[in-house]
Structures are given as C-alpha cells and as structure tokens.
Amino acid sequence: MKPELKPGLRYTHTFTVPSSKTVPALYPEAPEFVAMPEVFATGFLVGFLEWACIKALHPYLDWPNEMTLGTHIDVSHEAATPVGRVVTADVELIEAEGKRLLFKVEAHDGVAVISRGTHQRHIINRDKFVARL
Numbered sequence: 001m002k003p004e005l006k007p008g009l010r011y012t013h014t015f016t017v018p019s020s021k022t023v024p025a026l027y028p029e030a031p032e033f034v035a036m037p038e039v040f041a042t043g044f045l046v047g048f049l050e051w052a053c054i055k056a057l058h059p060y061l062d063w064p065n066e067m068t069l070g071t072h073i074d075v076s077h078e079a080a081t082p083v084g085r086v087v088t089a090d091v092e093l094i095e096a097e098g099k100r101l102l103f104k105v106e107a108h109d110g111v112a113v114i115s116r117g118t119h120q121r122h123i124i125n126r127d128k129f130v131a132r133l
Contacts, residue, residue: 001060001061001062001066001099001123002059002060002061002062004060005057005060005061005093005096005101006093006096007093007094007095007096008092008093009056009057009060009092009093010056010090010091010092010093011052011053011055011056011090011091011092012052012088012089012090012091013048013051013052013055013056013088013089013091014086014087014088014089015048015051015086015087015089016084016085016086016087017040017081017082017083017084017085017086017087017109018083019038019083021040021041021044022037022038022039022040022041022044022083023036023037023038023039023041024036024038025041026041026043026044037080038082038083039080039081039082039083040080040081040082040085040087040109040114042077045075045077045087045107045114045115046073046075048087048089048107049073049075049089049091049105049107049115049119050070050073050119050121051089052089052090052091052105053068053070053091053101053103053105053119053121054067054068054121056091056093056103057101057121061123064126065125065126065127066123066124066125066126067123067124067126068101068121068122068123068124069121069122069124069129070119070120070121071100071120071121071122072118072119072120073117073118073119073120074117074118074119075105075115075116075117075118075119076115076116076117077114077115078112078113078114078115078116079109079111079112079113079114081109081114085109085110085111086109086110087107087108087109087114088107088108088109088110089105089106089107090105090106090107091103091104091105091106091119092104094118099122099123099124100120100121100122101120101121101122101123102118102119102120103118103119103120103121104117104118105117105118105119
C-alpha cells in the first residue's frame with residue numbers, strides 16, 4: 001500500500017447496462033428471476049460499486065500482490081435502470097484504518113440516483129490469502 005492512499009480519494013466509473021446484467025440474467029436457472037423485468041439487477045449493481053472502488057484503489061496498491069476484498073456493503077437500490085443506459089458510480093474513500101478502507105458510494109443513471117451508501121474493503125496479500133483457503 002502506498003502512503004498516498006488516504007481519505008479524500010475520489011473516483012468516477014461508468015458502465016453501459018447490457019442485457020447480461022439484468023434481473024433475468026442474475027440467476028437464469030431460477031424461473032422467478034427470469035420472469036422479472038429486464039432492468040439492472042441489484043446483485044450486479046453491488047458488483048459495479050465494488051468495481052469502482054477497486055479501480056479507485058488500483059494505483060495505490062502493489063498489484064497484483066496486494067488487492068482488496070469487499071467485506072461489507074450497505075447500499076440502497078432506489079430506481080430501475082433499463083438496458084442501454086449509462087450508469088455512473090462516484091466513490092470516495094472516507095476512512096483508511098490500517099488495511100480497512102471505507103467508501104461512500106453513489107450511483108446514478110442520468111435520470112435518477114439509483115444507489116447510495118457505504119462499502120468497506122480490506123487490503124490483502126493475494127498469495128497469503130489464497131494459501132489460507
């Protein structure tokens with residue numbers, strides 16, 4: 001971890017929602033999911049927010065020896081986003097205590113805020129982590 005990794009770090013990440021990231025695609029083996037409308041799935045939204053945090057941290061870590069794993073997420077999903085719309089995540093590192101990192105996260109789709117909350121990640125040494133598995 002580089003010493004420049006401090007609270008205040010901000011990052012913006014965008015993504016165009018494809019049909020492969022909608023509710024029916026989340027668990028295609030579940031007829032309950034397949035019957036639902038084709039909108040950005042909450043499960044994929046969570047992954048998108050994690051992705052934005054990972055991208056924000058990448059320049060500050062000794063990649064690929066160091067990386068981060070999500071350990072807690074507390075976010076809303078406030079609006080439905082159809083296929084083809086661009087979603088934008090704005091993330092800000094608000095706490096850095098040792099290897100624990102806490103982000104404020106928010107996402108919008110150009111029409112409405114679709115998510116807001118916090119996401120916690122921990123810095124790991126990849127080889128040591130995999131050896132413990």
